[in-house]
Amino acid sequence: MNRSHLTIALVVLALLIGTLPVALPQDATPVPLNANILTWAEAGSNPQESSPSTAGELGLMDGSGAFTKLLDVPAQTSRLEPCGNEAYAPDGSTFAFYMGLDSGTLYLMKGSDMPVPVAEVNALTCLGGGTFQFSPDSSRLAYIAYEPDAASSEFADGFLHVVNTADLSETYRYENVTAFDLAAGGMAFVSFFTNDRSEADEAAVFWWNGNAEREVATLRPDENCRYTSASITTAPDGSLLLVLGHRCRSGDTRTSWQLYRINVEDRSATLAASEFAEGQFASYTGTNQIMILPGGDAALFLVPDGVTANTAGVMVVQLADLSISEVIQRQAVYPTLSGAPNAFPVVSPDGRWLAVVVTSVNNDNTLNVIDLSAPATPPITLSAGSRNDLITTMAFSADSQRLIFIAGAAGLGRDAGNSLVALDLDSGSDFRIKRGHFARGFAIAPDGSAVAAMDYELPEDEREPAYLNLVKIDIDTSETTLLAEGADVVDGKVTNQRFAMPLSWRP
Numbered sequence: 001m002n003r004s005h006l007t008i009a010l011v012v013l014a015l016l017i018g019t020l021p022v023a024l025p026q027d028a029t030p031v032p033l034n035a036n037i038l039t040w041a042e043a044g045s046n047p048q049e050s051s052p053s054t055a056g057e058l059g060l061m062d063g064s065g066a067f068t069k070l071l072d073v074p075a076q077t078s079r080l081e082p083c084g085n086e087a088y089a090p091d092g093s094t095f096a097f098y099m100g101l102d103s104g105t106l107y108l109m110k111g112s113d114m115p116v117p118v119a120e121v122n123a124l125t126c127l128g129g130g131t132f133q134f135s136p137d138s139s140r141l142a143y144i145a146y147e148p149d150a151a152s153s154e155f156a157d158g159f160l161h162v163v164n165t166a167d168l169s170e171t172y173r174y175e176n177v178t179a180f181d182l183a184a185g186g187m188a189f190v191s192f193f194t195n196d197r198s199e200a201d202e203a204a205v206f207w208w209n210g211n212a213e214r215e216v217a218t219l220r221p222d223e224n225c226r227y228t229s230a231s232i233t234t235a236p237d238g239s240l241l242l243v244l245g246h247r248c249r250s251g252d253t254r255t256s257w258q259l260y261r262i263n264v265e266d267r268s269a270t271l272a273a274s275e276f277a278e279g280q281f282a283s284y285t286g287t288n289q290i291m292i293l294p295g296g297d298a299a300l301f302l303v304p305d306g307v308t309a310n311t312a313g314v315m316v317v318q319l320a321d322l323s324i325s326e327v328i329q330r331q332a333v334y335p336t337l338s339g340a341p342n343a344f345p346v347v348s349p350d351g352r353w354l355a356v357v358v359t360s361v362n363n364d365n366t367l368n369v370i371d372l373s374a375p376a377t378p379p380i381t382l383s384a385g386s387r388n389d390l391i392t393t394m395a396f397s398a399d400s401q402r403l404i405f406i407a408g409a410a411g412l413g414r415d416a417g418n419s420l421v422a423l424d425l426d427s428g429s430d431f432r433i434k435r436g437h438f439a440r441g442f443a444i445a446p447d448g449s450a451v452a453a454m455d456y457e458l459p460e461d462e463r464e465p466a467y468l469n470l471v472k473i474d475i476d477t478s479e480t481t482l483l484a485e486g487a488d489v490v491d492g493k494v495t496n497q498r499f500a501m502p503l504s505w506r507p
Helices: 003-017
Strands: 035-043 056-062 067-073 079-082 094-100 103-110 116-122 132-134 140-146 158-164 170-182 187-194 200-208 213-219 225-234 240-248 256-263 268-276 290-292 298-304 311-318 324-333 353-358 366-371 380-383 390-396 402-408 418-424 430-436 438-444 450-457 467-474 480-484 488-490 493-495 498-505
Touching: 035 067, 035 480, 056 498, 079 498, 094 132, 094 498, 116 140, 116 158, 132 170, 140 170, 170 200, 187 225, 200 240, 213 240, 213 256, 213 268, 225 290, 240 290, 240 298, 256 298, 324 366, 353 390, 353 402, 366 402, 380 418, 390 438, 402 438, 418 438, 430 450, 438 498, 450 498, 467 498, 480 498
Parallel strands: 170 225
Antiparallel strands: 035 056, 035 498, 056 067, 079 094, 094 103, 103 116, 132 140, 140 158, 158 170, 170 187, 187 200, 200 213, 200 225, 225 240, 240 256, 256 268, 290 298, 298 311, 311 324, 324 353, 353 366, 366 380, 390 402, 402 418, 418 430, 438 450, 450 467, 467 480, 488 493
């Protein structure tokens, strides 16, 4: 037996007896220098169908498949994932992830050090679209610890926490917060205050300068109306852009969106635009978002389209004259707490590119990659394949030169399959890295050379179940290395199924 086979055998044995081979002492945090892929390892056919009674382990796996345990993963864990679409600190040093069920633990991991718990939070904290953020200089992080019933309430709110990244000491906290933006010079946030019917009849906008908060605008809905959501961002000139969801009990009861520009210095708020939306802002989705585009002369914001709870139209507002244009009319897929067949949007590390799946009522799915530095330019578009095919996972390389994604059949079958694909953003051309039966989720190497992905192995005997291997694939050559097998095959029979899910490729 060679060394690599011995390593895999030890991992298999450890999974069966509940302990991985290199367990760290409780008072020790160092890990091997060659350990790099943060991986969730557990018995079960896949992460979505892991045994409710079986505990797993989170650890670092090197290029040969050797695994070093870091943390126990409690039994019944259904969510182990990056904390939203801003899980990486801008300087690349720190990674935030969530582990648990609909409530769980927010962790912070610096480099390949032992992950450290930050707080017990609701899964909404890591939904994305601004619910968790690092400051531009990576020195601070902020998140909303949502109320337990936030996902079923008309609007989601909770306590806003600001924490120093270095030592996790808390520097600020405020209640009833629905949205925030952690900017270079401070933080803008919105707090809803309610009437005796628990309706938001006041939206207070604050600016925190690192020492104290100052209320810079107080907005109230029309008579017999209330606010249902908020999103806020900071413009380069220091002004704030705010999108509010607004809904009335009588008259026209459709949801409308309201776009405000707020002058922090003189505490004035100007209604820039308002229009009825085709759908509602749902508390458990990320369909109310606004972000400043590269160059600082425009902002992108979302409008719910009413087709599904988590699909939206994408709009752009020019800051000079507050004119508004439409980038995507409807059915851009955005985050929802329960998950979705297609991948959620991702923004490139340099802030230039937005990748979003646009679906249709016929389930024809198309990848749209928008150049945020020129949003009026037609996006790069790529089809998922045939009708009902999906784009299940996508991520940008660290240098923002490529988008890697999985596209193809939704199911697992002998004649079904999907592909790992790379899109070169400068040329707009794409190429297939590897055909396979790839499960949702992968991790890209920091240098952009390889992908760690889960690929189903189909036994020759069609009566035997497919099992999930963890593989490393070279993006340019397609060379594939087996890191962890997903089962034992004895006399043609598949036994002891297990999975190893890559979460992040750590430096």
